[in-house]
Amino acid sequence: MPSPDRSSDAVTPFHLNVPEEELDDLRDRLSRTRWPERETVSGWKQGVPLDRARALVAYWEDGYDWRRCEAALNGIGQFTTTIDGLNLHFLHRRSPEPDALPIVITHGWPGSVVEFMKVIGPLTDPVAHGGKAEDAFHVVCPSLPGYGFSQRPKEGWPVPRIASAWIALMKRLGYARFVAQGGDWGSAVTTAIGASGDPAVAGIHLNMLVVRPTAEDLADATDQEKASLESLQRYMQDGNGYSQQQATRPQTLGYGLVDSPVGQAMWIYEKFREWSDCGGEPENALSRDEMLDDIMLYWLTGTGASSGRLYWESFRAFGSDKVMVPTGYSMFPKEIFRASRRWAERQYPNIIHWNELERGGHFAAFEQPELFVEEVRTAFRTLRTS
Template sequence: MTAEVRDLTIDIGEDVLYDLKARLALTRFPEKETVDDWDQGIPLAYVEELVAYWRDSYDWRRCEVALNAYPNHLVEIDGVDIHCLHIRSNEAGARPLLLTHGWPGSVLEFMDVIGPLTDPVAHGGTADDAYHLVIPSLPGYGFSGKPKVTGWSIEKIAETWHELMTALGYDAWFAQGGDWGSMVTSAIGAQDKGGCKGIHVNMIVAAPPPEVMQDPTEEEKAAMARLALYRAKGAGYSIQQSTKPQTLGYGLADSPSGQMAWIVEKFHDWSDCGPENGGHPENVFSRDHLLDNVMLYWLNNAGASSGRLYWHSFAQPNLEPITMPSGCSLFPHEIMRASRRWAETRFKNIVHFNSVERGGHFAAMERPEAFVDEVRACFAQMSL
C-alpha cells in the first residue's frame, strides 16, 4: 500500500524561541584558544559574535516563512515520518529529481537552487532544464521523525527514498546528493530498484585503485594529501558520532552555543573560504544562512539523532559498484576529490565528470549557480 502524504506547516511556538534566547543569555564560554587561527576549533571571539547575534538580532520567522513558501509534507515510512519539500515545475516536460543533503546540512542547502531548477526559463536555462523537486530531510534530521530502532543505515534510507518517490507519484526519477546525500544517492544507484534512472553526486566515495596509489597524478597527490589532512585534523567529529553519538547528544541537546559551534566549524573547514579568501565562513555564507541551518538541528533536538547515522554507516561505507548512468562534479574544497580513474572503480557508467573552479563541500548552498550548471549538464545526458 502506498504511504499517505500529509501536508505540513512549520510553526515553531514562541515558548521554544524564548527558551532559546534564555539559554543563549546564560551561555558559559570556555577560555580563548591559544592559537591565532582555527587549528584548535572555532575561535572564541567568533562564537561570542554569533551567540550575541543569535540572541539579539536573528529572526527565525523569516526562515520559517521561506520554508513554508514551498509545499512541505510528511510521509510515514516504516514508522518514521519523513519530511520533504515537494516543488512541482510548471513546465510540461519537467522531470522528477530527488535532492538529498548530509551532515551538518539540511534541506536549506538547496533553497537557492529551487528556482533555477523548477523554473529554468526565468534563470538562464530552457524549458528542457526543468525539474520537479523532492527534497527530504534525512531520518533524525530537520523536521523528519527520529528512528526508535537500529537499522537506519544509508542502504535503508535509499530504500525509504524509493518508497517516498512512489508515494509522491513518481515511477521514474533522478537522484542527486552530497555528503551523506552522496552516499544515499550512490546506494540508490547500487540497489537499482527500477525507479531511479540516473544519479549525480558532488562527493565521490570510492576506493583508490592500485595505479592511483602507485603512480598518482599531481591532482591525485593533492587529493590524497587533503584526505590525509582531514583524517589527521578534521575527522574527530565523525569518530565521536560513529561511536558514542548518545553521549555527545546530551551536550548538543542542552547547549545551543555548543550545537552551533559543532556545526559552524564544518562550514569553515569544508568550504572554499581558505586563507586566500580570508579564512572566514561568512565570506561565502551569510550569518543568517549559517544560523538557519543550525536552527533545524536545535529546534528539533537533532544532535544525537543526526549523529546516529554515523553509528550506522560510517565505519563500513557502502562501496558497491554502480552501473546506473552517473555524473560526478568535483568542487575544489571538497573533502574527497577522486579523479576519474579513481571514481571509475565504483561508478561504471559515468556520463558526466567535471571539475568546478570554485566551491566546497556544501556546493548547492555555497555555489548555487555552478551547482545548477552541473546538474543540468549531467541529467541532460540521461533519459527517464
Template sequence: MTAVSPFRIAVPDAVLDDLKSRLRNTRWPEAELVGDWSQGAPLKWIKDICTYWAEQYDWRNREALLNRFAQFTTEIDGLGIHFIHTRSPHKEAMPLIITHGWPGSVVEFHKVIGPLVDPVAHGGNAADAFHVVCPSLPGFGFSAKPTTTGWGVDRIARVWAVLMDRLGYARYGAQGGDWGSAVTTALGALDGDHCAGIHITLAMATRPNVEGKPTAEEARALEGIKHYADWDSGYSKQQATRPQTLGYALTDSPSGQAAWILEKYWAWTDCNGHPENIFTRDELLDNVMLYWVTASAASSARLYWESFGPKRRTAHTVKVPTGVAVFPKEIVTPVRKWMEASYANIAHWSEMPKGGHFAAFEQPDLFVKEVRDYFRKIR
C-alpha cells in the first residue's frame, strides 16, 4: 500500500466526556512532604492543571488550531504513519523532516512550521524556505501502534526514508531532538544517498571521553550525566523494562498521565523553576492530549524497551554533514569531542543563549534561526 490519505484530528465527544468524568473523579494522593519538586510534580499544581483541563480547556478550539496544517497518513512496513506535511510556496524550498521524542509530539513544532515553510511571511528570506514533514513516531499520537516487537530507532529511520521518497523528495534534510535526535542520526547514517545533512540537539548515545582535567564543556555535560543518573532517569528505567505495567496506570488516569509528562516540562526546560513560565496551560495540555486521546502511554514507552531492553540499538557513524545546537538546559549538553567518533563531518556547532530539551516548543524564534543558519550551508 503506497496511498497517502488526508487526515484531520477529530476526537469523538464520548472520549472528551469520559476524560472530564475521570478528571472530576480523580482519587488524589496526599501532598508531597517538601516545598519543591524533589519528590515529584507538586499536588497543588497538578490539581490546578487538571481542574483547568476539566472545566476550562477548550479542546475543540485547540483541535482546530492543530488542524491548521495539512496532515496525512500512509502505511509503511505494515504500519500506519501520521504526519504533518506543509509545502512551501517557494519552489526552491528544501525538504526537511523533523522528528519529536518522548514525552513530546508533533505539537512541539506548531510554532515553527509556518516560519520554516514561508520565511517571507515571517520577515525572512525565500532562500531559507523548507517543505516541512513532521511525522508522529510509531506508537505515538495518531500513528498506529506496532503489534510486533522490533520497532526501534533504525526501523523508524528506514520508514522515514521511505516516507520522504514517497512524498517525492530525493534529497532532504533531517532535524530532531530527544528520540528525534536518535532517529535523525540513524537516518543520516542509513540514507546518506538522499539525506543531505542532519541537525540535532541531543547526543545521549555518545560516551564521555575525558583526557585529564575536564574542559568547561565536558564538566557541564558530566554534571548533567550525574544529575540524570541520580535524580532524573527513573522514568526511563521503568519504560525500558516494564512499559506494559506502567501503561495500565497512565491509560486509566488522565491526572496520572499529565503528571508523568508534565514533570519533564519542569525538569528539562529552561523555565526558571516552573513550566508555566515558558508555556501556557493550553500548550502543555495540547501535548498531553495527544497521549490521552490515543491511549498511547504504553505504546510510546515501548520505544525505550526496544532501545534499552534486551536488544540494544546499533551504533552508527554518520558521514553526512551534521549540525548541532547546544541548548543550555538540555538534559545532557552535547560535547563536540565526544561526538567526533560517531559524527565524521560536524559542519556546524552553535551554543544557544537559552532553551532546553524541547527546543522548537520553548524557543521557536531561536530554533528557526538555527535551522536556517545550518541548512543554508548545505542547500
C-alpha cells in the first residue's frame, strides 16, 4: 500500500494489495480459535450461536476469497488525500455523463465502503443499468476516520470535523456544488454537512433519521409512532450494549477485536442479523462473502478500537443539528428507529422526499441496492438544475 503524501493537497491513487503473509496469518489465527462453550438458550438471545459462528469461520478459513473483493475495490477507483492532518481513503468514480450531480455517500458502523459497491455502477452510469442519463451522479465514498484504510486519528475527530473534511474533499475533487447521502454514522455526518451552511451543499438524503420527539409528541402519538417508540425501547433495553461499550470503553474493547479475527467477526455478524431485513437469518439479506468483505475491512486494518472511538466522540450528540437545505428520507422497514414525518420536520423543515418502503433494513445500499438507487435518484431529481 502506498505511503500517504502529506506535503500538499495531492489526491493519490490507492492500489490495494494485501500481502499474502497477512492472509496466511488470518487463516492461522482462525485455525487456532479458542472457542467458548455453546450458549445456554436456543437461538440468538445470548448473541451469535456457537454453531453459526463455527460455520462462518470455517467458510472464512477455507472458502472465502479476499482477492475477489480487493480486485472489485481497485476496479472502482481508490484514492487517498490528506485533510486537516489526516490521510483519508475514498472510492471515487466519475460518471460518463458530463452533467452528472456529484454526491458524497457516507457509511457507518459496522459498515464500510464495501456497502456501496453494488450501487456505484447504477448511480454513475444509469444508462448501462436500465436508467436515464439525467439521473447520473459522480460518486465519492470516503472511509470514516479510523475506519478501513483511512488513517486512525491520534486526537478527537467528532462528526462536525468529519463533515468539514468531507466538504473540503468534494471541493478538492473539483465539485463546487454537490449533494450528500448517509445512514447510521453517515446520517450524522450527512446531517452535519447539511447544517454547515456551506453554499456548495445543494441537499441531503438519509436512510436513517434520528429525531427526538417532544413531550407533546408522546402525549398524542399515532399508532405508527407508538410502534416506532416501542421498537426503540426494545433496542435500548436489549440491543444497544455495543454502543455503550464503544461510547465508554472503546480502548478496552479494541484489544480483543484487533487481536482476534473471530471476536471482530462476531461483533459485526450479530449486527447484520439484528439490523437487516433477514427474517432472523443474516444470510437471507447478505451473502457470507458480502458480510466477510465488510468484516475484512476491520480485520486487515486493525480498526476495532479506532472505529469504536467515534461513539466516544459523538454518540451523545448524534444528528442534533438543524438542517435547512432540501432533505430526502427513505424509511426502510427494519431500520432501528423509524421517525415520523411530523417529528422530523422540526429538525429538517425542508423535506422534499419522504418514502416508506416495504423491504430492507439498516444496511440499505447493501441489502436492497436497486431500491436504494431509485430512492437516491428520486430524492435529488429536482435539485439538478436549481
